Amino acid sequence: INEFLNLEVAARIVEQWGPAELVVANNVLAHVPDINGFSQACKTLLAPDGVVTFEFQHLLSLVEQGQFDTIYHEHFSYLSLGATISVLSSAGLEVFHVEELPTHGGSLRVYAKRDSSSARDHMQSVEAMLTLEGDEGMWDPGFYLSFQAVAERCREGLNDFLVNSKQSGDLVVGYGAAAKGNTLLNFAKVDQGLLAYVVDRNPAKQGMLLPGSGIPVVSEERLRKDQPDAVVVLPWNLAPEIQAQLGYVADWGGSLLVAVPELRKL
DSSP, X not given: OOSOOXXXXXXXXXXXXXXXXXXXXXXXXXXXXXXXXXXXXXXXXXXXXXXXXXXXXXXXXXXXTTOGGGOSTTOSOXXXXXXXXXXXXXXXXXXXXXXXXXXXXXXXXXXXXXXXXXXSOOOHHHHHHHHHHHHTTTTSGGGGTTHHHHHHHHHHHHHHHHHHHHHTTOOEEEEOOOHHXXXXXXXXXXOXXXXXXXXXXXXXXXXXXXXXXXXXXXXXXXXXXXXXXXXXXXXXXXXXXXXXHTGGGGGGTOEEEEOSSSXXXX
């Protein structure tokens, strides 16, 4: 079904196929402009004792780990468990369990049911996470006040490294033409003069330019040919996987780095 989920679409699905015992919405909730309408549509899809799960980047991790580069145009909201419970409750859904996941630097998977259902017990994980969010100060505006300074320090650290590398004659390139990488590069005002190109394995991206910075996207063959001194891995959430893929960079003495929340070698 090539449509956005809303109440009308949900009702049509139920009429044609019946209600669902399980609805899975991974990395969707933050992308919908009408989060309340989307939540109501999920309830409409559910069978009386069905379960809906929502997976999303946890705002707690985003702030505490300085993941500012995940804030970009595709996301309409950045969610704590407390805020998610409020949204889902208004749609007639009750959260009964939550899990922590390592995805995207720290995510939550929230389990909910119709608030009229008694099929599943309320689990201690919900209260434990709400307590953690409260203890970390998420309900106090002060929790968010240092976030800008963290982003600016990251920008300064990356720029200092790139400028010093250029002055030393070192070749520095990027890896992964991801949305978070574009956010970082544009915030730091990095262009081709500081980062020669970005490597990406996706053929659809190769031969293109990164928006804003105009940095070209090339294939991995270029990386092997040029043997750069340093490779900045832009999708830091995939760093272990990419580090394994690019292990050969060490053969010529090259380094792999990530820039968020601060510049460090892998």
